[in-house]
Amino acid sequence: MSAHFLFAICQIGAEAALKNEVLWKHSDFRFAYSRPGFVTFRIPDDVVRDRKFELRGTFVRTWGFSIGKVSGTDGHQLARDFWKPLSERYPASVLPQFKHLHVWQRDRELPGDFGYEPGVTPLADAVGELILEHKPDVGTDWPLPLNEDAQEDDRILDCVLVEPNEWWFGWHRASSMETHWPGGVPQIESPDDMISRTYLKMAESLLWSELPIQSGHRCIEIGSAPGGSCQALLERGCLVTGIDPAEMDPLVMAHRNFTHLRAKAKEVKRNTFQKVRWLAADANVAPKYTLDMVEAIVSQPNVRIEGLILTLKMTDPELVSDIPLFNKRIRSWGYRQVRARQLAFNRQEVCVVATGLNPPVVDETSRDLE
Ligand SMILES: C[S@@+](CC[C@H](N)C(=O)[O-])C[C@H]1O[C@@H](n2cnc3c(N)ncnc32)[C@H](O)[C@@H]1O
Numbered sequence: 001m002s003a004h005f006l007f008a009i010c011q012i013g014a015e016a017a018l019k020n021e022v023l024w025k026h027s028d029f030r031f032a033y034s035r036p037g038f039v040t041f042r043i044p045d046d047v048v049r050d051r052k053f054e055l056r057g058t059f060v061r062t063w064g065f066s067i068g069k070v071s072g073t074d075g076h077q078l079a080r081d082f083w084k085p086l087s088e089r090y091p092a093s094v095l096p097q098f099k100h101l102h103v104w105q106r107d108r109e110l111p112g113d114f115g116y117e118p119g120v121t122p123l124a125d126a127v128g129e130l131i132l133e134h135k136p137d138v139g140t141d142w143p144l145p146l147n148e149d150a151q152e153d154d155r156i157l158d159c160v161l162v163e164p165n166e167w168w169f170g171w172h173r174a175s176s177m178e179t180h181w182p183g184g185v186p187q188i189e190s191p192d193d194m195i196s197r198t199y200l201k202m203a204e205s206l207l208w209s210e211l212p213i214q215s216g217h218r219c220i221e222i223g224s225a226p227g228g229s230c231q232a233l234l235e236r237g238c239l240v241t242g243i244d245p246a247e248m249d250p251l252v253m254a255h256r257n258f259t260h261l262r263a264k265a266k267e268v269k270r271n272t273f274q275k276v277r278w279l280a281a282d283a284n285v286a287p288k289y290t291l292d293m294v295e296a297i298v299s300q301p302n303v304r305i306e307g308l309i310l311t312l313k314m315t316d317p318e319l320v321s322d323i324p325l326f327n328k329r330i331r332s333w334g335y336r337q338v339r340a341r342q343l344a345f346n347r348q349e350v351c352v353v354a355t356g357l358n359p360p361v362v363d364e365t366s367r368d369l370e
Helices: 015-025 045-049 075-089 122-133 198-209 228-235 287-298 317-331 364-368
Strands: 004-009 030-035 038-043 062-071 098-105 155-163 166-173 218-222 239-243 258-261 278-281 307-313 337-341 349-355
Touching (some): 004 045, 004 166, 015 030, 015 317, 062 075, 062 155, 075 122, 075 166, 098 122, 198 228, 198 307, 218 228, 228 239, 287 307, 307 317, 317 337, 317 349
Parallel strands (some): 218 278, 239 258, 278 307
Antiparallel strands (some): 004 062, 062 166, 155 166, 307 349, 337 349
């Protein structure tokens, strides 16, 4: 029987962190191969047969079961080669169970460097079209949308362009939110007047976490300048307070639902947080300092913040091994669900979302209205 492999996608430079956390959780996996942003593991047979298997990890942007790889310079030949092992492995009647085709390139740069942002590229779309051109005839109608978000439980064919002329392919089932998106990157429409790329981070964290943040909810961000993430929250109709000693962008300042407290978090009056439902922190300080600041707020007797969206800066690679301790500390504040992910739009940082605090006892209707 041939060996089975799995591939995982991460940010460039996060390969070691990803490898360590995967091998720590799955001691029967064997590291096989890696390129920047792309890591493969040899996996036991039973993992492939396990319908419920999901690869989860802070640094796992997305993943798939590997089927093979092809390389060459003739795109049509590569596209035909993409289908060969699939047609050998699955009868024609089974192939239509694959509901989507996702094609993407591994990251070229750290997100934000040289204007680079992760996501589906024109090359990836062109390769996808080529693959579809060579789709085998299965004797029935088989729509196979390219690079669209999948639905829960859909089976997806994956093609990772590790190099433009080196395609690795496989499949996965859409389970956790990021596995619905091509390459684990949400397709976010940024506004023309986007204040900063932190807009993308906040938009992704909201999509990934599925926090029920709604229009009229009060949110606070610590470390809010110049205002990209506040812009994303304001767009959703939230009532936003930004805490930052630095200047905010005039666009945010002019928004009627925005308040700027020009101060450091610890200088702000404690009653500021009393009617707040959601707290974000994105201060450029070490994780311990961010957690100290947030703990001082959430441990106040009259404060009941339902959810936290914390950006923890991995200022030192050694901090990666402390992520479980950070999560444990956040749980000790009463949040039952704490999840960490290096978002596709994060740089050397991770996003931690905490939820599951007991329902607030205050009157729901009065606190969201202006
Ligand atoms: C990465 S920037 C924040 C970007 C911002 N979230 C946005 O969307 O544009 C970090 C900010 O943290 C702020 N900061 C650092 N320490 C802080 C503190 N103790 N309290 C509040 N803000 C702080 C800095 O002034 C800086 O503007």
